[in-house]
Amino acid sequence: MKLRPDVFIKTNFLLFFICSCPANAADKIPWEQLSGDQQEILEVLKESWDEMPPVRQQRLQKKAEDWQQLPPEERELMQKRMQHWQSLSPEQREDIRAHYKKFKDLPPDEQKELRERRHWFSNLSQEEKRQLRSRWESMTPDQRRAMAEKGGRLPPERRQKLRQYIDNLPPEERREFRRKMHEMTTEERQKLVREILGD
Known part of the structure; x- marks a missing residue:
């Protein structure tokens, strides 16, 4: 049939x-x-x-x-x-199922953080996405691991405060801010975040 x-x-x-x-x-x-x-x-x-x-x-x-x-x-x-x-x-289907199960096993706050990161990434321009991918692909495994461990692992209340700061920027400034953040080293980025959060 x-x-x-x-x-x-x-x-x-x-x-x-x-x-x-x-x-x-x-x-x-x-x-x-x-x-x-x-x-x-x-x-x-x-x-x-x-x-x-x-x-x-x-x-x-x-x-x-x-x-x-x-x-x-x-x-x-x-x-x-x-x-x-x-x-x-x-x-590929099995890989997706495994990733989904792994995601569902995460605590709710980590699931939320991953959703927010995906949303943030999806709002980048194609050029910003290309630059970010290029930067990631040029890193060594140790650099990637260090970036994953350091990048964005703020406590929820500090992450929320930073998000509010970024969301309150005019759209053009927000895009420029994100672009600059991606060009910075981890240390430069951490210093800027501390300044924004008043540390």
Whole structure:
């Protein structure tokens, strides 16, 4: 049976997130009880539906409902993400799963810090990202380790104070500040942070 690309993507979306939704009841869901839209989304599972454990049926039904509620632009984004996921090798997928598990095992404050760093990086210009990558790639493993250990490991309240200082700068000054911070040595950067924080 040849699947339409949109049905394939929808189904993979559901399967990819199958473990994220808790199930409550233990009753099996007959295929006929699913709405027409849910049946279309879950079409590839029709033959094996009756053999599935009730918990899995309920999770899939919930994900099909969630899919129907997504605005078109979010569906498109999810389809692109699923296409990207499908294009990855099994090794790449396993690597992503391992990193995700490692992230989930971190304390909440460290998870928050990593999210903030990712957000900060995503807001850099392409040129700033290129420069940062180039600088990182030119470092020795010891330099990278030292940078990771020293860079940005401020206590949460001091990190918040520094973030507020940076956020209050006009956009052009903020970009210039970040550019200069990346060009500084670790010692220069630490000195500037101490000055900003009034140490």
